[in-house]
Amino acid sequence: MENLHIDQHISRQFNTDLEHLREHLLEMGGLVEEQVADAVRAIESADSELAEKVLRTEDEIDRREVALDEECTLVLARRQPAASDLRLVLMVTKANRDLERMGDEADKIAHMAIALNDAGGATSPRGFVELRHIGNSVQALVNQSLDAFARFDVQTAIQVVKGDKQVDRDYGSAMRELATYMMEDPRSITRVMNIIWALRSLERIGDHARNIAEHVIYLVHGMDVRHTSVGEIEAQLEERE
Amino acid sequence: MQDTVIESKAPTAKTVQVERTKKTTKTESNAMNAKRSPTEIAESITETVGKPLAQNAKLAMRNVNVHYDQKQAVFDVNLDIAENQVVALIGPSGCGKSTFLRCLNRMNDTIDICRVEGSIQLDGMDIYDSKLDVVPLRARVGMVFQKPNPFPKSIYDNVAYGPRIHGLVNRRADLDDVVESSLRKAGLWEEVKDRLESPGTGLSGGQQQRLCIARTIAVSPEVILMDEPCSALDPIATAKIEELIAELSQNFTIAIVTHSMQQAARVSNRTAYFHLGRLVEVNETEKVFTNPDHELTEAYITGRFG
Structure with a gap:
């Protein structure tokens, strides 16, 4: 099923219901993307006010998560969807949760930004290179995972899975780098630890983007590819062709 | 430090969503143009996808074609129904699923213009063999219809009728046992045991349908065919019949035609989808x-x- 014709049900109301789920997930996704970008920027530009904005917006994300779940429950109860419709609803509930968790991580990053500022701001740029690099990669992943969903695009989804692997590697080397800084200059430990927590959050956001990408593959092909390596996923997809 | 890419633009939730949706709509409409109509797709089908054949088939149908006069209703169907399995036949009205079901115990024999080709075997025996007597066949392959159709007789006689005419039991005590056990299996015994002599037509719709099922199983069939057995019943009666199907499948092989997809999803092991x-x-x-x-x-x- 390359094309999920969600607009072709006999019941037009059903079309609308599913279309709403999709729209609301994408809206939530857009909001979360913004949160992640703002949180990273708050650290980089030592902007506590921006960090405070992230903390305030977090409530809005929580509210949307609950509302979207409620919507999914109603579709299940009213329509008893089957096949691709069923997979869409299930996928939306799961991706919804992943997005909300991303929001939580953005919230943590914002807290780190405030902590860093309180401790005297960017007295030393150590760790910022890593933060910027991983921050950019992760934001690209979140963006791609949402694109993959919007277009039901499995190829993009696979790119996200691959990209997340790269982020994990970058995260590993950043950790080694930052450990060295701390050994060289024990006074920097508190500050570097805050960067590490922020990096940890970014890495988690990458994992959630990967989850969403996996949900997209499930939605399009009905294949559950959780806990599966990229190689295996590609092999399974090839088998389908 | 400040000249980050992130700086560039932070799209708002709404604009991102609209942008993404635009892209999707485009790809979707392309796909739409390339799409063939369901009729075109169905008419080009030559082979069933999935797994139409099964191990230890109770009923094996090969290259079955059914014509009503000049009009062909079933095209080259190959299907196995395995022992003690429930197979649901689904599809839009007029897709041939009921016609196909009725071939399985030669119910179509009663329709003059109906012609059945191909092979249908019950435990390896060709049921369309010209020497075969359909009466014992229909005892082995029973049928429950859409509308409950009890005989205008007492509840007891409805169930006892089959065993009597097939000569399965002679003594009254044995017949009593068959009637009781059939009504129990059909989940009706507790409701009717005190009024076995009252007419079957006096029961509620759901009870009548269970009476018909009891009547069917009283002759110990091997296969039960059900043609939309719940379409005239309320949800509670439907739930009871579905529960019954699950129990019966331990001893019988069942093929059920249903318009309720949820029902097919609930009761069957395998599902066969017919179209045109x-x-x-x-x-x-x-x-x-x-x-x-x-x-x-x-x-x-x-x-x-x-």
Whole structure:
């Protein structure tokens, strides 16, 4: 099923219901993307006010998560969807949760930004290179995972899975780098630890983007590819062709 | 430090969403143009997708074609129904599923213009063998119809009728046992045991249908065919029949035609999807309802035919 014709049900109301789920997930996704970008920027530009904005917006994300779940429950109860419709609803509930968790991580990053500022701001740029690099990669992943969903695009989804692997590697080397800084200059430990927590959050956001990408593959092909390596996923997809 | 890419633009939730949706709409409309109509797709089908054949088939149908006069209703169907399995036959009205079901105990014999070709075997025996007597065949392959059709007789006689005419039991005590056990298996005994002599037609719709099922199982069939057995029943009576199907499948092989897809999903082990006389897809029921192989099956079970 390359094309999920969600607009072709006999019941037009059903079309609308599913279309709403999709729209609301994408809206939530857009909001979360913004949160992640703002949180990273708050650290980089030592902007506590921006960090405070992230903390305030977090409530809005929580509210949307609950509302979207409620919507999914109603579709299940009213329509008893089957096949691709069923997979869409299930996928939306799961991706919804992943997005909300991303929001939580953005919230943590914002807290780190405030902590860093309180401790005297960017007295030393150590760790910022890593933060910027991983921050950019992760934001690209979140963006791609949402694109993959919007277009039901499995190829993009696979790119996200691959990209997340790269982020994990970058995260590993950043950790080694930052450990060295701390050994060289024990006074920097508190500050570097805050960067590490922020990096940890970014890495988690990458994992959630990967989850969403996996949900997209499930939605399009009905294949559950959780806990599966990229190689295996590609092999399974090839088998389908 | 400040000249980050992130700086560039932070799209708002709404604009991102609209942008993404635009892209999707475009690809979707392209796909739409390339799409063939369900009729075109169905008419081009030559082979069933999925797994139409099974191990230890109780009923084996090969290359079955059915014509009503000049009009062909079933096209080259191959299907196995395995022992003690429930197979659901689904599809839009006029797709040939009921016609096909009625071939399985030669109910179509009563229709003059109906011609059945191909091979249908029950435990390896050709049921369309010209020397075969249909009466014992129909005792082995029983049928429950859409509308409950009890005989205008007492509840007891409705159930006892089959065993009597087939000469299965002679003594009254044995007959009593058969009637009781059949009514128990049909889940009706507790409700009617005190009024076995009252007319079967006086029961409620759901009870009448269970009476018909009791009547069917009283002659110890091997296969039970059900043609939309719940379409005239309320949800509670339907739930009882479905519960019954699950129990009966331990001892009988069942083929059920149903218009309720949820019902097919609930009661069957395998699901066969018919469209315009073609058997489009046969698969494990859980597969059909979560991730069907054929696009027509998908379109039908998700309610997408316009």
